[in-house]
């Protein structure tokens with residue numbers, strides 16, 4: 450035991466307690482990936498994935514990755530400076546063309562793209578203005594810059610408030626100012642008011658960086674994200690995206706003009722000092738881009754699924770905060786209640802939604818994040834709404850007597866289809882498991898024990 454263990458003891462005791470209470474929501478061992486996942490003999494409807502278009506399981510992406518492995522092998526053995534393939538260049542060319550920027554740089558992850566950009570440009574003469582709800586990869590990039598430039602000023606402004614941004618920028622005494630925002634916020638599901646934010650930034654001659662990790666590929670008429678929705682693609686100085694969400698893979702990308710991109714490729718620490726993205730992932734991303742560019746039905750189905758589920762949740766009376774997209778947080782407030790809600794859904798209804806608690810979100814703003822994807826079936830979403838109605842009442846998040854307005858025949862059909870999907874996903878063993886746990890529940894009731902014991 451060393452002092453290293455001092456930090457671990459209390460923290461791990463809390464995690465162990467959550468596990469003992471069967472409420473530990475992390476690192477469940479999936480045996481397949483998709484809107485239905487197998488865990489041991491169980492089949493679970495999964496709302497935790499950012500694979501918004503369901504492309505990670507698409508045969509065209511898989512084939513593209515397999516072919517690339519055959520030709521290029523599994524890795525490049527070095528960073529991009531020493532190992533850039535023709536396929537990396539092709540992907541960068543295609544992304545720049547798609548989003549109408551001068552140039553593009555592909556990083557090994559979205560996290561590295563953000564850390565790379567944000568640790569490269571701000572210096573001691575810079576104020577960086579960040580939205581209060583900025584993602585960890587934005588924060589870490591600025592923290593790294595601060596480590597190298599201790600006089601760098603970091604200021605936060607109220608979430609999505611152009612007025613608050615103006616206040617921060619007008620108070621800055623630094624020569625250079627930089628504004629960094631997200632397009633679609635990953636835990637709240639709301640979209641940044643980009644035109645107003647950009648207008649304020651322009652007043653102060655501050656370049657604007659937009660991280661649209663969640664919006665690119667999933668939002669906008671042609672999938673070009675929040676900037677397309679607001680028609681401001683040409684007004685963003687640096688746009689950052691990832692292949693780990695709508696593109697169904699892994700990797701990050703940065704778009705800007707040729708000078709900024711060329712500079713980044715020689716300067717950004719996370720680009721220069723980390724190995725290149727394997728070509729299998731590059732070619733999978735190219736296959737995803739082919740689909741996103743040519744077939745907008747994926748985005749349309751995502752919007753359709755999101756609307757169906759959101760309407761169902763709102764009708765039940767759930768508070769979805771400011772969400773207006775397929776990211777639908779079910780606001781709970783209390784931390785323990787959010788964990789309990791997640792555990793009830795998992796054990797009682799075979800549905801997985803991720804509890805977000807402090808410090809992931811502000812204290813008292815705990816929630817279940819529920820990501821709807823193109824790949825979810827109406828039956829699985831309908832079945833989930835029924836489960837949420839029942840559990841929501843049990844936890845007193847919904848008033849007693851709350852029901853969906855679904856007809857009985859439709860409910861029966863959804864349940865049957867949902868069970869069939871379960872069998873297809875996990876085999877008949879999963880039904881036996883469900884029967885056993887139902888039997889266990891009945892015998893507990895007969896013995897007068899509570900469900901929580």
Ligand SMILES: Cc1ncc(COP(=O)(O)O)c(C=O)c1O
Nearest residue numbers: 558559560584586635662691693
């Ligand atoms: C808003 C945001 N930006 C950046 C990232 C990092 O992307 P990646 O998973 O590709 O590292 C994420 C991932 O969760 C994110 O939510």
